[in-house]
Amino acid sequence: MDFKELLEKQSAESWEKYIPTLSIDCVIFSFYENSLQVLILKMRDQDLWGLPGGYVKKTENVDDAAVRILKDRTGTENIYLQQFYTFGNLNRSEKAFEQYDDTIWNKQRFISIGYYALAEHSQVKLVLDEYSSAVQWHSIENLPEFMMDHRKIFDKALTTLREQLNNHPIGYNLLPEKFTMPELQKLYEGILGKKLNRGNFYRKILRYDILTKLEESRKGGAHKAPDLYSFDVEKYNSALKEGLKGNW
Numbered sequence: 320m321d322f323k324e325l326l327e328k329q330s331a332e333s334w335e336k337y338i339p340t341l342s343i344d345c346v347i348f349s350f351y352e353n354s355l356q357v358l359i360l361k362m363r364d365q366d367l368w369g370l371p372g373g374y375v376k377k378t379e380n381v382d383d384a385a386v387r388i389l390k391d392r393t394g395t396e397n398i399y400l401q402q403f404y405t406f407g408n409l410n411r412s413e414k415a416f417e418q419y420d421d422t423i424w425n426k427q428r429f430i431s432i433g434y435y436a437l438a439e440h441s442q443v444k445l446v447l448d449e450y451s452s453a454v455q456w457h458s459i460e461n462l463p464e465f466m467m468d469h470r471k472i473f474d475k476a477l478t479t480l481r482e483q484l485n486n487h488p489i490g491y492n493l494l495p496e497k498f499t500m501p502e503l504q505k506l507y508e509g510i511l512g513k514k515l516n517r518g519n520f521y522r523k524i525l526r527y528d529i530l531t532k533l534e535e536s537r538k539g540g541a542h543k544a545p546d547l548y549s550f551d552v553e554k555y556n557s558a559l560k561e562g563l564k565g566n567w
Contacts, residue, residue, distance in 0.1 A: 322362075322363040322364045322450075323364070323419070325449065325450070326416075326419065326423065326425060326450075327419075327423065329424070329450075330422075330423045330424035330425065333374065333424040334424060336374075336376060336377065337374035337375060337376055337377065337424075338374070338375045338376070338377055339427065340427060340428060340429055340430055341374065341375050341429065341430055341431075341432070342372055342373070342374050342375075342429040342430070342431045342432070343372055343373055343374070343375065343381070343384055343385050343388055343431065343432050343433075343434065344370050344371075344372040344406070344431045344432075344433050344434070344469065344472050345370060345371045345372060345385065345388060345389060345392075345433075345434050345435070345436055346370055346433065346434070346435045346436070346472060346473055346476035346477075347370075347371060347389070347392070347393065347398075347435075347436045347438055348435065348436065348437055348438065348476075348480065348493065349437075349438045349439070349440045349443065349456060349493065350440060350493040350494060350502075350505075350506050350509070351440040351456060353501075353502065353505040353509075354458045354459075354460070354505075354509060355458070355459050355460075355493075355506065355509030355510060356440075356456040356457060356458050356459065357370075357456070357457060357459050357462070357473065358370075358371060358392065358393070358438075358443075358445070358454070358455070358456055358457075359454075359455065359456075359457050359462075359463070359465075360392075360451045360453060360454040360455075361451060361452050361453040361454075362450055362451055362452070362466075363450060363451065363452045365415065365466055367463070367464050367465055367466035368457075368462075368463045368464065368465055368466065368469075369465060369466045369467065369469045370465075370469045370472060370473065371388060371389075371392040371454075372388065372431070373387070373388040373391070381432060382400075382402070385400055385402070385432075385434045386400065389436055391446060391448070392445070392446055392454070393438060393443045393444065393445070393446070394443065394444035394445075394446055395438075395442055395443065395444070397442065398436045398437065398438045398442075398492075399436060399437040399438075399488065399492040400434055400435075400436050401434060401435050401436075401479075401483075401487070402432060402433070402434050403433050403434065403435050403475065403476055403479040404433045404472075404475050404476075404479070405430060405431070405432055405433065406430070406431045406433060406468060406471070406472060407430040407431070408468065409428070410428075411428070411429060411431070411467055411468050412425070412426070412427075412428075412429055412467050414467070415466055415467050431472070433472050433475065433476060435476040435479060435480060437489060437492035437493050438492075438493075439492065439493065439494070439495060440456075440495075441495065459473075459477065459509070460509075477510075480510055481510055481511060481512075484507070484510060484511070484563075484567070485559075485562045485563040486559050486560075486562045486563070487559065488555065488556065488559060489510070490503060490506060490507075490550065491550045491552070491555060493506060494506060494550075496549055497533060497535075497547045497548070497549055498547065498548060498549070499537055499545040499546065499547060499548070500521060500524070500545065500546070500548060501545060503524065503548070504517065504520050504521075507520070507567060511567055515567060520567075523567075527558050527563055528551075528554055528558075529550060529551055529554050529555040529558050530548045530549070530550060530551065531548060531549050531550070531551050532546055532547075532548055533546070533547040533548060533549060535547050
């Protein structure tokens with residue numbers, strides 16, 4: 320079945336199954352090889368890239384729909400999820416399907432609820448469905464051109480992530496259980512989009528008393544093996560309630 324036939328078949332089912340004019344777009348962040356990354360995909364008939372998304376069933380809550388969409392793309396439900404904005408400008412999605420009949424589901428005007436998700440990289444298994452030609456992690460430092468208004472959605476998600484860095488468990492959900500201090504600094508730099516002074520960063524993080532230094536180090540490499548740390552979850556959550564003080 321070619322893609323046009325597939326969408327037309329899916330369109331008829333969608334009118335029966337989902338709430339009209341309401342969609343969900345997910346900005347899924349991960350941290351891998353010292354780089355903040357986002358999950359992007361490409362639809363079979365599109366040259367541009369997009370964010371994972373989907374629709375809300377008539378029989379489910381909005382947050383449950385977001386969890387379902389994430390599971391479909393990542394193979395897991397165990398991901399931190401935060402609703403961050405609603406996108407509803409005119410002509411958000413219609414142009415991407417301009418070669419289709421006006422009655423097709425995908426060509427309707429959709430109000431989209433944006434969620435950002437934080438995924439520990441090793442826990443994710445990327446799922447390529449029948450509507451997509453590619454799905455992959457991509458560094459946020461050099462993103463390809465996005466379809467529709469997905470760049471705007473991504474930018475708003477990243478801005479929200481920066482604003483919530485001091486009062487949401489972002490590091491805990493993006494880093495593996497054991498990590499080095501340079502990896503934690505790289506994560507903060509990736510989110511903030513700027514270099515941080517190493518000494519100042521280390522002193523500030525250690526002053527919060529949210530880390531546990533482990534009796535082991537990262538093996539391998541030509542230089543001295545760096546110490547490994549983990550988050551003290553109880554102290555971390557307590558500190559986040561007050562907010563990590565100071566600017567980065």
